[in-house]
Amino acid sequence: MAGDAKTVNARELAALASGAKLSRRQLIGLAIVLVGAIALPWFVTDYRTFQFTLAVIYAIAVLGLNILTGFNGQFSLGHGAFYAIGAYTAAIMMSQWGVAYYWTLPAAGAVCLVAGFLFGLPALRLEGLYLALATFALAVATPQILKYDPISPWTGGVQGVTINKPDAPFGLPISQDAWLYYFSLVVMVIVFVCAWNLLRGRTGRALKAIRDNPIAASAMGVNTSLYKSLTFGVSALYTGIAGALGAIAVQFVAPDTFNFFLSVTFLVGVVIGGLASIPGAIFGGLVIVFIPNIAEDVSQAAPWAIYGVFLILFMYFMPTGIWGFIRLLYAKFARRRRAG
Protein backbone atom coordinates (compact mmCIF):
# COMPACT_ATOMS: atom_id res chain seq x y z
CA MET A 1 0.00 0.00 0.00
CA ALA A 2 2.68 2.43 1.04
CA GLY A 3 4.69 1.50 -2.02
CA ASP A 4 1.68 2.24 -4.16
CA ALA A 5 1.33 5.70 -2.72
CA LYS A 6 4.98 6.34 -3.34
CA THR A 7 4.81 5.39 -7.01
CA VAL A 8 1.80 7.63 -7.44
CA ASN A 9 3.71 10.44 -5.82
CA ALA A 10 6.72 9.86 -8.02
CA ARG A 11 4.49 9.82 -11.08
CA GLU A 12 2.85 13.04 -9.99
CA LEU A 13 6.20 14.66 -9.48
CA ALA A 14 7.40 13.55 -12.88
CA ALA A 15 4.20 14.87 -14.43
CA LEU A 16 4.68 18.14 -12.62
CA ALA A 17 8.22 18.52 -13.80
CA SER A 18 7.33 17.90 -17.42
CA GLY A 19 4.43 20.33 -17.34
CA ALA A 20 1.44 18.20 -16.40
CA LYS A 21 -0.94 17.17 -19.12
CA LEU A 22 -4.46 16.00 -18.44
CA SER A 23 -5.14 12.29 -18.54
CA ARG A 24 -7.90 10.96 -20.77
CA ARG A 25 -10.23 10.41 -17.85
CA GLN A 26 -9.69 13.97 -16.67
CA LEU A 27 -10.44 15.29 -20.14
CA ILE A 28 -13.70 13.34 -20.28
CA GLY A 29 -14.68 14.65 -16.85
CA LEU A 30 -13.90 18.18 -17.96
CA ALA A 31 -15.99 17.79 -21.11
CA ILE A 32 -18.97 16.52 -19.09
CA VAL A 33 -18.74 19.46 -16.70
CA LEU A 34 -18.50 21.88 -19.60
CA VAL A 35 -21.52 20.42 -21.38
CA GLY A 36 -23.45 20.59 -18.12
CA ALA A 37 -22.45 24.22 -17.66
CA ILE A 38 -23.55 25.08 -21.21
CA ALA A 39 -26.90 23.31 -20.84
CA LEU A 40 -27.62 24.88 -17.47
CA PRO A 41 -29.64 27.99 -18.50
CA TRP A 42 -32.23 25.78 -20.23
CA PHE A 43 -33.07 23.99 -17.01
CA VAL A 44 -33.23 26.77 -14.45
CA THR A 45 -34.99 30.11 -14.08
CA ASP A 46 -33.40 33.39 -15.12
CA TYR A 47 -32.79 34.23 -11.49
CA ARG A 48 -30.88 31.01 -10.90
CA THR A 49 -28.93 31.65 -14.09
CA PHE A 50 -27.99 35.02 -12.68
CA GLN A 51 -26.82 33.34 -9.48
CA PHE A 52 -24.69 30.93 -11.47
CA THR A 53 -23.26 33.91 -13.38
CA LEU A 54 -22.23 35.37 -10.03
CA ALA A 55 -20.73 32.03 -9.01
CA VAL A 56 -18.68 31.99 -12.22
CA ILE A 57 -17.51 35.54 -11.57
CA TYR A 58 -16.58 34.80 -7.98
CA ALA A 59 -14.76 31.69 -9.16
CA ILE A 60 -12.47 33.93 -11.24
CA ALA A 61 -11.87 36.20 -8.24
CA VAL A 62 -11.24 33.21 -5.98
CA LEU A 63 -8.78 31.80 -8.50
CA GLY A 64 -6.97 35.15 -8.46
CA LEU A 65 -6.63 35.05 -4.70
CA ASN A 66 -5.75 31.36 -4.81
CA ILE A 67 -2.81 32.06 -7.11
CA LEU A 68 -1.50 34.48 -4.52
CA THR A 69 -2.38 32.68 -1.30
CA GLY A 70 -2.53 29.04 -2.29
CA PHE A 71 0.32 28.86 -4.77
CA ASN A 72 2.56 31.66 -3.57
CA GLY A 73 1.79 31.70 0.16
CA GLN A 74 1.09 35.42 0.43
CA PHE A 75 -1.96 36.33 2.50
CA SER A 76 -4.39 38.91 1.33
CA LEU A 77 -7.41 40.20 3.18
CA GLY A 78 -7.74 42.99 0.64
CA HIS A 79 -8.69 41.47 -2.67
CA GLY A 80 -12.07 43.16 -2.46
CA ALA A 81 -10.12 46.32 -3.30
CA PHE A 82 -8.93 44.93 -6.64
CA TYR A 83 -12.42 43.64 -7.33
CA ALA A 84 -13.65 47.19 -6.68
CA ILE A 85 -11.02 48.72 -8.97
CA GLY A 86 -12.04 46.34 -11.76
CA ALA A 87 -15.72 47.05 -11.20
CA TYR A 88 -15.26 50.80 -11.19
CA THR A 89 -13.03 50.70 -14.27
CA ALA A 90 -15.76 48.88 -16.15
CA ALA A 91 -18.54 51.07 -14.83
CA ILE A 92 -16.78 54.35 -15.59
CA MET A 93 -15.75 53.21 -19.07
CA MET A 94 -19.28 52.13 -19.90
CA SER A 95 -21.24 54.98 -18.37
CA GLN A 96 -18.92 57.91 -19.11
CA TRP A 97 -17.14 56.97 -22.29
CA GLY A 98 -19.72 54.65 -23.82
CA VAL A 99 -17.20 51.84 -24.29
CA ALA A 100 -18.67 48.42 -25.15
CA TYR A 101 -18.83 46.10 -22.14
CA TYR A 102 -16.43 43.47 -23.51
CA TRP A 103 -13.63 46.00 -23.93
CA THR A 104 -13.81 46.89 -20.26
CA LEU A 105 -12.45 43.50 -19.20
CA PRO A 106 -8.92 43.83 -20.60
CA ALA A 107 -8.80 47.41 -19.40
CA ALA A 108 -9.88 46.42 -15.90
CA GLY A 109 -7.36 43.60 -15.95
CA ALA A 110 -4.55 45.92 -17.02
CA VAL A 111 -5.39 48.54 -14.42
CA CYS A 112 -5.46 45.92 -11.69
CA LEU A 113 -2.26 44.30 -12.90
CA VAL A 114 -0.46 47.60 -12.43
CA ALA A 115 -2.21 48.34 -9.14
CA GLY A 116 -1.47 44.87 -7.81
CA PHE A 117 2.15 44.99 -8.89
CA LEU A 118 2.64 48.38 -7.24
CA PHE A 119 0.97 47.17 -4.05
CA GLY A 120 3.07 44.04 -4.18
CA LEU A 121 6.30 46.05 -4.01
CA PRO A 122 5.96 47.35 -0.42
CA ALA A 123 4.25 44.06 0.44
CA LEU A 124 7.60 42.36 -0.24
CA ARG A 125 8.83 43.73 3.04
CA LEU A 126 5.94 42.25 4.95
CA GLU A 127 5.24 38.66 5.75
CA GLY A 128 2.38 36.63 7.13
CA LEU A 129 0.27 38.62 9.54
CA TYR A 130 1.87 41.92 8.66
CA LEU A 131 0.97 41.44 5.04
CA ALA A 132 -2.51 40.45 6.17
CA LEU A 133 -2.74 43.75 8.04
CA ALA A 134 -1.51 45.81 5.09
CA THR A 135 -4.05 44.21 2.77
CA PHE A 136 -6.67 44.51 5.49
CA ALA A 137 -5.97 48.25 5.49
CA LEU A 138 -6.45 48.29 1.74
CA ALA A 139 -9.82 46.56 2.08
CA VAL A 140 -11.01 48.92 4.76
CA ALA A 141 -9.79 52.02 2.96
CA THR A 142 -11.43 51.12 -0.36
CA PRO A 143 -15.04 52.16 0.36
CA GLN A 144 -13.83 55.34 2.02
CA ILE A 145 -11.64 56.31 -0.92
CA LEU A 146 -14.42 55.52 -3.40
CA LYS A 147 -16.72 57.86 -1.49
CA TYR A 148 -14.10 60.60 -1.43
CA ASP A 149 -15.61 63.84 -2.72
CA PRO A 150 -13.08 65.17 -5.27
CA ILE A 151 -13.31 62.02 -7.39
CA SER A 152 -17.11 61.76 -7.24
CA PRO A 153 -17.62 63.10 -10.80
CA TRP A 154 -16.24 59.76 -11.94
CA THR A 155 -17.23 57.42 -9.13
CA GLY A 156 -20.63 58.93 -8.37
CA GLY A 157 -19.79 59.23 -4.65
CA VAL A 158 -22.02 57.30 -2.25
CA GLN A 159 -24.63 56.64 -4.96
CA GLY A 160 -22.20 54.81 -7.21
CA VAL A 161 -22.68 54.26 -10.93
CA THR A 162 -25.51 52.51 -12.74
CA ILE A 163 -24.88 50.78 -16.06
CA ASN A 164 -27.03 48.94 -18.60
CA LYS A 165 -27.26 45.21 -18.99
CA PRO A 166 -25.90 44.08 -22.37
CA ASP A 167 -28.20 42.32 -24.85
CA ALA A 168 -27.32 39.07 -26.56
CA PRO A 169 -25.49 39.82 -29.82
CA PHE A 170 -26.31 38.64 -33.37
CA GLY A 171 -29.99 38.42 -32.46
CA LEU A 172 -29.47 35.23 -30.44
CA PRO A 173 -32.82 34.13 -29.01
CA ILE A 174 -31.68 33.96 -25.39
CA SER A 175 -32.40 36.21 -22.43
CA GLN A 176 -29.96 38.84 -21.18
CA ASP A 177 -29.28 36.75 -18.12
CA ALA A 178 -28.45 33.69 -20.16
CA TRP A 179 -26.19 35.72 -22.46
CA LEU A 180 -24.36 37.19 -19.51
CA TYR A 181 -23.93 33.72 -18.10
CA TYR A 182 -22.38 32.42 -21.32
CA PHE A 183 -20.20 35.47 -21.64
CA SER A 184 -18.88 35.02 -18.09
CA LEU A 185 -18.44 31.31 -18.65
CA VAL A 186 -16.30 31.90 -21.74
CA VAL A 187 -14.19 34.43 -19.87
CA MET A 188 -13.83 31.99 -17.01
CA VAL A 189 -12.71 29.17 -19.28
CA ILE A 190 -10.14 31.43 -20.94
CA VAL A 191 -8.66 32.72 -17.69
CA PHE A 192 -8.70 29.26 -16.09
CA VAL A 193 -6.76 27.79 -19.00
CA CYS A 194 -4.30 30.68 -18.73
CA ALA A 195 -3.88 30.06 -15.01
CA TRP A 196 -3.38 26.34 -15.61
CA ASN A 197 -0.71 27.06 -18.18
CA LEU A 198 0.95 29.57 -15.91
CA LEU A 199 1.00 27.29 -12.90
CA ARG A 200 1.95 23.94 -14.34
CA GLY A 201 5.34 24.94 -15.74
CA ARG A 202 8.45 26.73 -14.63
CA THR A 203 6.59 29.74 -13.24
CA GLY A 204 4.28 27.59 -11.17
CA ARG A 205 7.20 25.67 -9.72
CA ALA A 206 8.92 28.93 -8.85
CA LEU A 207 5.80 30.21 -7.09
CA LYS A 208 5.43 27.03 -5.06
CA ALA A 209 9.12 26.99 -4.21
CA ILE A 210 8.80 30.52 -2.84
CA ARG A 211 5.78 29.48 -0.81
CA ASP A 212 7.47 26.43 0.65
CA ASN A 213 10.87 27.90 1.34
CA PRO A 214 11.80 31.36 0.08
CA ILE A 215 15.45 31.06 1.04
CA ALA A 216 15.92 27.77 -0.73
CA ALA A 217 14.06 29.17 -3.74
CA SER A 218 16.37 32.14 -4.07
CA ALA A 219 19.36 29.85 -3.59
CA MET A 220 18.06 27.92 -6.61
CA GLY A 221 18.13 31.12 -8.63
CA VAL A 222 14.49 32.15 -8.42
CA ASN A 223 14.14 35.92 -8.37
CA THR A 224 11.83 35.93 -5.34
CA SER A 225 10.99 39.62 -5.19
CA LEU A 226 10.14 39.84 -8.88
CA TYR A 227 8.02 36.71 -8.74
CA LYS A 228 6.25 37.76 -5.59
CA SER A 229 5.30 41.20 -6.84
CA LEU A 230 4.35 39.85 -10.26
CA THR A 231 2.17 37.24 -8.59
CA PHE A 232 0.46 40.04 -6.74
CA GLY A 233 -0.12 41.74 -10.07
CA VAL A 234 -1.47 38.66 -11.82
CA SER A 235 -3.65 37.80 -8.86
CA ALA A 236 -5.07 41.34 -8.91
CA LEU A 237 -5.58 41.07 -12.68
CA TYR A 238 -7.81 38.03 -12.22
CA THR A 239 -9.76 39.64 -9.44
CA GLY A 240 -10.07 42.84 -11.46
CA ILE A 241 -11.52 41.00 -14.46
CA ALA A 242 -13.96 39.35 -12.08
CA GLY A 243 -14.83 42.78 -10.70
CA ALA A 244 -15.53 44.17 -14.17
CA LEU A 245 -17.74 41.18 -14.96
CA GLY A 246 -19.45 41.59 -11.61
CA ALA A 247 -20.23 45.24 -12.33
CA ILE A 248 -21.71 44.30 -15.71
CA ALA A 249 -23.74 41.49 -14.16
CA VAL A 250 -25.30 43.48 -11.31
CA GLN A 251 -25.43 46.68 -13.44
CA PHE A 252 -24.40 48.76 -10.52
CA VAL A 253 -21.38 49.70 -8.47
CA ALA A 254 -21.49 51.43 -5.08
CA PRO A 255 -18.72 51.95 -2.52
CA ASP A 256 -20.34 50.04 0.32
CA THR A 257 -20.64 46.80 -1.60
CA PHE A 258 -16.85 46.59 -1.69
CA ASN A 259 -16.41 46.36 2.05
CA PHE A 260 -14.03 44.26 4.06
CA PHE A 261 -16.52 41.44 4.11
CA LEU A 262 -16.15 40.94 0.37
CA SER A 263 -12.42 40.28 0.81
CA VAL A 264 -13.16 37.83 3.60
CA THR A 265 -15.67 36.12 1.34
CA PHE A 266 -12.98 35.55 -1.28
CA LEU A 267 -10.73 34.03 1.35
CA VAL A 268 -13.57 31.77 2.48
CA GLY A 269 -14.01 30.71 -1.15
CA VAL A 270 -10.32 29.91 -1.47
CA VAL A 271 -10.09 27.81 1.65
CA ILE A 272 -13.42 25.99 1.33
CA GLY A 273 -12.95 25.40 -2.39
CA GLY A 274 -9.48 24.03 -1.87
CA LEU A 275 -6.21 25.82 -1.26
CA ALA A 276 -3.75 25.78 -4.17
CA SER A 277 -6.11 24.08 -6.58
CA ILE A 278 -7.54 25.45 -9.79
CA PRO A 279 -10.81 23.46 -9.87
CA GLY A 280 -11.27 24.33 -6.20
CA ALA A 281 -11.86 27.93 -7.25
CA ILE A 282 -15.08 26.91 -9.01
CA PHE A 283 -16.35 25.26 -5.85
CA GLY A 284 -15.28 28.37 -3.99
CA GLY A 285 -17.44 30.50 -6.30
CA LEU A 286 -20.41 28.19 -5.84
CA VAL A 287 -19.99 28.17 -2.07
CA ILE A 288 -19.82 31.97 -1.93
CA VAL A 289 -23.10 32.34 -3.82
CA PHE A 290 -25.15 29.41 -2.59
CA ILE A 291 -24.20 28.75 1.02
CA PRO A 292 -25.77 32.04 2.24
CA ASN A 293 -28.92 31.04 0.33
CA ILE A 294 -29.06 27.65 1.97
CA ALA A 295 -28.39 29.26 5.34
CA GLU A 296 -31.36 31.53 4.78
CA ASP A 297 -33.56 28.55 4.00
CA VAL A 298 -32.50 26.92 7.25
CA SER A 299 -33.15 29.92 9.44
CA GLN A 300 -34.78 33.18 8.46
CA ALA A 301 -34.03 34.70 11.84
CA ALA A 302 -30.27 34.35 11.98
CA PRO A 303 -29.00 33.23 8.55
CA TRP A 304 -25.47 34.40 9.20
CA ALA A 305 -25.22 32.29 12.33
CA ILE A 306 -26.05 29.28 10.17
CA TYR A 307 -23.48 30.47 7.63
CA GLY A 308 -20.87 30.60 10.38
CA VAL A 309 -21.81 27.10 11.50
CA PHE A 310 -21.40 25.93 7.90
CA LEU A 311 -17.92 27.46 7.73
CA ILE A 312 -16.86 25.72 10.91
CA LEU A 313 -18.36 22.39 9.84
CA PHE A 314 -16.59 22.62 6.49
CA MET A 315 -13.29 23.05 8.29
CA TYR A 316 -14.04 20.10 10.60
CA PHE A 317 -14.98 17.68 7.88
CA MET A 318 -13.08 18.95 4.84
CA PRO A 319 -9.89 20.53 6.14
CA THR A 320 -8.39 20.47 2.64
CA GLY A 321 -11.44 22.06 1.04
CA ILE A 322 -14.05 20.59 -1.26
CA TRP A 323 -11.58 19.77 -4.01
CA GLY A 324 -9.22 18.13 -1.54
CA PHE A 325 -12.15 16.11 -0.23
CA ILE A 326 -13.10 14.97 -3.75
CA ARG A 327 -9.52 13.95 -4.46
CA LEU A 328 -9.41 12.04 -1.21
CA LEU A 329 -12.59 10.15 -2.08
CA TYR A 330 -11.27 9.46 -5.57
CA ALA A 331 -7.97 8.16 -4.24
CA LYS A 332 -9.77 5.87 -1.79
CA PHE A 333 -12.03 4.58 -4.55
CA ALA A 334 -9.12 3.99 -6.93
CA ARG A 335 -7.10 2.19 -4.28
CA ARG A 336 -9.97 -0.09 -3.41
CA ARG A 337 -10.50 -0.94 -7.08
CA ARG A 338 -6.84 -1.72 -7.53
CA ALA A 339 -6.86 -3.90 -4.40
CA GLY A 340 -10.02 -5.74 -5.45
Next chain:
Amino acid sequence: MDLFLQQTFSGLAFGGIYACVALAVVMIYQATDHLNFAQGEMAMFSTYIAYSLLHHGIPYWWAFLLALGISFVGGVLVERIVVRPVEGTGVLNEVIVFIGLLVIFNSLAGWIWDYTIKPFPSPFPKQVPFGITFVGPHEFGVIGITLVVLLAVFLFFRYTQVGLAMRAAAQDPASARLVGIRVGWMLALGWGLAAAIGAVAGIMVAPIVFLEPNMMDGILLYAFAGALLGGIGNPVGAVVGSLIVGVVENLVGTYVPFVGSELKLSVALVLIVTVLVFRPSGLFGQVVVKRV
Protein backbone atom coordinates in the same frame (compact mmCIF):
# COMPACT_ATOMS: atom_id res chain seq x y z
CA MET B 1 -3.82 74.11 22.85
CA ASP B 2 -7.04 73.11 24.59
CA LEU B 3 -8.24 71.38 21.44
CA PHE B 4 -4.95 69.58 21.16
CA LEU B 5 -5.13 68.33 24.74
CA GLN B 6 -8.74 67.36 24.33
CA GLN B 7 -8.07 65.36 21.21
CA THR B 8 -4.98 63.75 22.70
CA PHE B 9 -6.83 62.56 25.78
CA SER B 10 -9.81 61.43 23.79
CA GLY B 11 -7.32 59.53 21.65
CA LEU B 12 -5.77 58.02 24.76
CA ALA B 13 -9.20 56.86 25.96
CA PHE B 14 -9.86 55.16 22.65
CA GLY B 15 -6.30 53.89 22.61
CA GLY B 16 -6.92 52.33 26.02
CA ILE B 17 -9.91 50.47 24.65
CA TYR B 18 -7.90 49.32 21.65
CA ALA B 19 -5.17 48.28 24.06
CA CYS B 20 -7.55 45.98 25.95
CA VAL B 21 -8.69 44.30 22.75
CA ALA B 22 -5.10 44.15 21.49
CA LEU B 23 -4.04 42.55 24.76
CA ALA B 24 -6.75 39.93 24.37
CA VAL B 25 -5.61 39.27 20.80
CA VAL B 26 -1.93 39.08 21.79
CA MET B 27 -2.72 36.70 24.63
CA ILE B 28 -4.18 34.18 22.20
CA TYR B 29 -1.53 34.95 19.60
CA GLN B 30 1.33 34.22 21.97
CA ALA B 31 -0.07 30.83 22.87
CA THR B 32 -1.17 29.70 19.42
CA ASP B 33 0.33 32.00 16.77
CA HIS B 34 -3.10 32.93 15.51
CA LEU B 35 -5.02 36.15 15.39
CA ASN B 36 -8.51 35.72 16.75
CA PHE B 37 -10.71 37.59 14.30
CA ALA B 38 -13.74 36.92 16.48
CA GLN B 39 -12.30 38.75 19.51
CA GLY B 40 -14.24 41.92 18.77
CA GLU B 41 -17.54 40.12 18.28
CA MET B 42 -16.98 38.15 21.48
CA ALA B 43 -16.49 41.44 23.31
CA MET B 44 -19.65 42.80 21.69
CA PHE B 45 -21.57 39.75 22.86
CA SER B 46 -20.24 40.18 26.40
CA THR B 47 -21.40 43.78 26.33
CA TYR B 48 -24.90 42.63 25.40
CA ILE B 49 -24.80 40.23 28.34
CA ALA B 50 -23.88 43.12 30.61
CA TYR B 51 -26.73 45.09 29.03
CA SER B 52 -29.21 42.33 29.85
CA LEU B 53 -27.93 42.06 33.41
CA LEU B 54 -28.33 45.80 33.89
CA HIS B 55 -31.81 45.55 32.47
CA HIS B 56 -32.70 43.05 35.15
CA GLY B 57 -31.85 45.63 37.76
CA ILE B 58 -28.46 44.38 38.84
CA PRO B 59 -26.22 47.25 40.05
CA TYR B 60 -23.62 48.41 37.53
CA TRP B 61 -20.42 47.06 39.03
CA TRP B 62 -21.98 43.71 39.93
CA ALA B 63 -23.26 43.41 36.39
CA PHE B 64 -19.80 44.36 35.14
CA LEU B 65 -18.09 41.62 37.17
CA LEU B 66 -20.77 39.07 36.37
CA ALA B 67 -20.46 39.81 32.64
CA LEU B 68 -16.69 39.36 32.93
CA GLY B 69 -17.20 36.02 34.66
CA ILE B 70 -19.67 34.81 32.05
CA SER B 71 -17.32 35.93 29.27
CA PHE B 72 -14.48 34.02 30.90
CA VAL B 73 -16.49 30.82 31.01
CA GLY B 74 -17.73 31.46 27.48
CA GLY B 75 -14.19 31.96 26.21
CA VAL B 76 -13.04 28.71 27.79
CA LEU B 77 -15.99 26.85 26.27
CA VAL B 78 -15.38 28.32 22.80
CA GLU B 79 -11.78 27.15 22.90
CA ARG B 80 -12.70 23.69 24.18
CA ILE B 81 -15.63 23.07 21.86
CA VAL B 82 -15.05 25.04 18.67
CA VAL B 83 -11.36 25.81 18.27
CA ARG B 84 -9.82 22.64 19.68
CA PRO B 85 -10.88 20.35 16.80
CA VAL B 86 -9.16 22.43 14.12
CA GLU B 87 -5.97 23.06 16.04
CA GLY B 88 -2.91 22.37 13.93
CA THR B 89 -4.77 21.93 10.63
CA GLY B 90 -3.22 25.00 9.07
CA VAL B 91 -3.37 28.74 9.59
CA LEU B 92 -6.06 29.45 7.03
CA ASN B 93 -8.37 26.75 8.38
CA GLU B 94 -8.25 28.34 11.80
CA VAL B 95 -8.78 31.76 10.26
CA ILE B 96 -11.95 30.48 8.58
CA VAL B 97 -13.17 29.05 11.88
CA PHE B 98 -12.55 32.42 13.52
CA ILE B 99 -14.48 34.12 10.74
CA GLY B 100 -17.25 31.57 11.29
CA LEU B 101 -17.31 32.48 14.98
CA LEU B 102 -17.37 36.16 14.06
CA VAL B 103 -20.50 35.90 11.93
CA ILE B 104 -22.16 33.55 14.44
CA PHE B 105 -21.74 35.97 17.34
CA ASN B 106 -22.74 38.91 15.20
CA SER B 107 -25.84 37.22 13.89
CA LEU B 108 -26.85 35.78 17.26
CA ALA B 109 -26.58 39.18 18.92
CA GLY B 110 -28.77 40.69 16.21
CA TRP B 111 -31.25 37.88 16.62
CA ILE B 112 -31.46 37.96 20.43
CA TRP B 113 -31.25 41.69 21.04
CA ASP B 114 -32.19 42.98 17.54
CA TYR B 115 -30.19 45.44 15.47
CA THR B 116 -31.46 48.73 16.89
CA ILE B 117 -28.84 50.96 18.41
CA LYS B 118 -29.07 50.97 22.20
CA PRO B 119 -27.66 53.47 24.67
CA PHE B 120 -25.37 52.01 27.32
CA PRO B 121 -24.86 53.70 30.68
CA SER B 122 -21.54 55.09 31.83
CA PRO B 123 -20.71 54.29 35.46
CA PHE B 124 -18.56 57.35 36.01
CA PRO B 125 -19.65 60.55 37.81
CA LYS B 126 -20.69 63.50 35.67
CA GLN B 127 -17.81 65.63 36.93
CA VAL B 128 -14.14 65.06 36.29
CA PRO B 129 -12.13 65.31 39.53
CA PHE B 130 -9.36 67.88 40.12
CA GLY B 131 -11.21 70.42 37.95
CA ILE B 132 -9.69 69.11 34.74
CA THR B 133 -11.47 70.51 31.69
CA PHE B 134 -9.75 68.94 28.71
CA VAL B 135 -11.08 65.45 29.17
CA GLY B 136 -14.65 64.17 29.44
CA PRO B 137 -15.74 62.22 32.53
CA HIS B 138 -16.28 58.94 30.71
CA GLU B 139 -12.97 59.20 28.88
CA PHE B 140 -11.22 59.91 32.15
CA GLY B 141 -12.85 56.83 33.66
CA VAL B 142 -11.94 54.69 30.66
CA ILE B 143 -8.29 55.65 30.90
CA GLY B 144 -8.40 54.74 34.62
CA ILE B 145 -10.08 51.37 34.06
CA THR B 146 -7.67 50.51 31.27
CA LEU B 147 -4.73 51.19 33.54
CA VAL B 148 -6.26 48.98 36.22
CA VAL B 149 -6.75 46.14 33.72
CA LEU B 150 -3.21 46.46 32.38
CA LEU B 151 -1.80 46.43 35.90
CA ALA B 152 -3.90 43.40 36.83
CA VAL B 153 -2.76 41.50 33.75
CA PHE B 154 0.85 42.40 34.43
CA LEU B 155 0.65 41.27 38.06
CA PHE B 156 -1.18 38.09 37.08
CA PHE B 157 1.46 37.02 34.59
CA ARG B 158 4.35 38.18 36.72
CA TYR B 159 3.50 36.99 40.20
CA THR B 160 0.93 34.18 40.15
CA GLN B 161 1.66 30.54 39.59
CA VAL B 162 -1.10 30.15 37.02
CA GLY B 163 0.20 33.16 35.11
CA LEU B 164 3.68 31.71 35.04
CA ALA B 165 2.34 28.35 33.92
CA MET B 166 0.45 30.03 31.11
CA ARG B 167 3.56 31.84 29.96
CA ALA B 168 5.54 28.63 30.07
CA ALA B 169 2.88 26.81 28.06
CA ALA B 170 2.91 29.56 25.45
CA GLN B 171 6.69 29.74 25.20
CA ASP B 172 7.56 26.08 25.07
CA PRO B 173 4.62 23.69 25.16
CA ALA B 174 6.74 20.53 25.15
CA SER B 175 8.90 21.50 28.10
CA ALA B 176 5.92 22.92 29.96
CA ARG B 177 4.18 19.60 29.56
CA LEU B 178 7.24 17.81 30.98
CA VAL B 179 7.18 19.85 34.19
CA GLY B 180 3.53 18.97 34.68
CA ILE B 181 1.66 21.93 33.23
CA ARG B 182 -1.56 21.02 31.49
CA VAL B 183 -0.87 22.89 28.29
CA GLY B 184 -4.31 22.35 26.75
CA TRP B 185 -6.07 23.84 29.74
CA MET B 186 -3.68 26.77 29.86
CA LEU B 187 -4.74 27.55 26.31
CA ALA B 188 -8.41 27.40 27.27
CA LEU B 189 -7.63 29.61 30.25
CA GLY B 190 -5.96 32.09 27.88
CA TRP B 191 -9.09 32.19 25.76
CA GLY B 192 -11.19 32.79 28.87
CA LEU B 193 -8.96 35.63 30.06
CA ALA B 194 -8.90 37.14 26.60
CA ALA B 195 -12.68 37.04 26.46
CA ALA B 196 -12.91 38.74 29.87
CA ILE B 197 -10.44 41.49 28.91
CA GLY B 198 -12.32 41.97 25.65
CA ALA B 199 -15.52 42.30 27.67
CA VAL B 200 -13.98 45.20 29.61
CA ALA B 201 -13.18 46.92 26.32
CA GLY B 202 -16.71 46.35 25.02
CA ILE B 203 -18.41 47.64 28.15
CA MET B 204 -16.15 50.68 28.25
CA VAL B 205 -16.62 51.62 24.60
CA ALA B 206 -20.38 50.98 24.44
CA PRO B 207 -21.37 54.33 26.03
CA ILE B 208 -19.33 56.15 23.35
CA VAL B 209 -20.21 54.25 20.17
CA PHE B 210 -23.60 52.90 21.43
CA LEU B 211 -24.49 49.26 21.61
CA GLU B 212 -25.16 47.43 18.34
CA PRO B 213 -23.93 44.18 16.82
CA ASN B 214 -21.33 45.87 14.60
CA MET B 215 -19.91 48.20 17.22
CA MET B 216 -16.59 46.39 17.58
CA ASP B 217 -15.67 46.13 13.88
CA GLY B 218 -13.58 49.27 13.66
CA ILE B 219 -12.23 48.77 17.16
CA LEU B 220 -10.91 45.30 16.45
CA LEU B 221 -9.22 46.68 13.37
CA TYR B 222 -7.47 49.40 15.34
CA ALA B 223 -6.54 46.87 17.99
CA PHE B 224 -4.93 44.65 15.34
CA ALA B 225 -3.15 47.64 13.93
CA GLY B 226 -1.96 48.68 17.38
CA ALA B 227 -0.82 45.17 18.23
CA LEU B 228 1.10 44.86 14.97
CA LEU B 229 2.53 48.35 15.25
CA GLY B 230 3.92 47.54 18.68
CA GLY B 231 5.01 44.05 17.73
CA ILE B 232 2.45 41.29 18.00
CA GLY B 233 4.50 39.01 20.21
CA ASN B 234 4.96 41.65 22.85
CA PRO B 235 2.09 42.64 25.21
CA VAL B 236 3.72 45.90 26.32
CA GLY B 237 4.39 46.78 22.71
CA ALA B 238 0.80 46.00 21.82
CA VAL B 239 -0.47 48.35 24.51
CA VAL B 240 1.87 51.17 23.51
CA GLY B 241 1.08 50.59 19.85
CA SER B 242 -2.64 50.78 20.54
CA LEU B 243 -2.29 54.02 22.45
CA ILE B 244 -0.27 55.48 19.57
CA VAL B 245 -2.93 54.37 17.11
CA GLY B 246 -5.69 55.99 19.20
CA VAL B 247 -3.89 59.31 19.49
CA VAL B 248 -2.66 59.45 15.89
CA GLU B 249 -6.10 58.61 14.54
CA ASN B 250 -7.70 61.40 16.54
CA LEU B 251 -5.06 64.03 15.79
CA VAL B 252 -4.99 63.23 12.08
CA GLY B 253 -8.78 63.45 11.94
CA THR B 254 -8.72 66.83 13.66
CA TYR B 255 -5.76 68.61 12.13
CA VAL B 256 -5.25 67.36 8.59
CA PRO B 257 -7.85 69.29 6.61
CA PHE B 258 -8.74 66.92 3.77
CA VAL B 259 -9.00 63.89 6.02
CA GLY B 260 -11.87 64.69 8.38
CA SER B 261 -13.74 61.84 9.99
CA GLU B 262 -14.42 60.03 6.71
CA LEU B 263 -10.88 59.17 5.79
CA LYS B 264 -9.27 59.01 9.22
CA LEU B 265 -9.46 55.24 9.36
CA SER B 266 -7.69 54.89 6.03
CA VAL B 267 -5.06 57.45 6.88
CA ALA B 268 -4.32 55.86 10.23
CA LEU B 269 -3.90 52.51 8.55
CA VAL B 270 -1.72 53.86 5.79
CA LEU B 271 0.53 55.45 8.42
CA ILE B 272 0.79 52.14 10.23
CA VAL B 273 1.58 50.22 7.09
CA THR B 274 4.23 52.77 6.22
CA VAL B 275 5.81 52.28 9.63
CA LEU B 276 5.70 48.54 9.10
CA VAL B 277 7.43 48.80 5.76
CA PHE B 278 10.40 50.33 7.55
CA ARG B 279 10.16 48.18 10.66
CA PRO B 280 8.58 44.93 9.48
CA SER B 281 8.27 43.34 12.88
CA GLY B 282 6.73 46.31 14.67
CA LEU B 283 8.22 49.03 16.81
CA PHE B 284 9.06 46.75 19.73
CA GLY B 285 8.96 43.39 18.06
CA GLN B 286 11.94 41.15 17.67
CA VAL B 287 13.05 40.00 14.27
CA VAL B 288 12.51 36.28 14.14
CA VAL B 289 15.65 34.57 12.96
CA LYS B 290 15.01 31.19 11.44
CA ARG B 291 17.45 28.44 10.81
CA VAL B 292 17.18 26.96 7.35
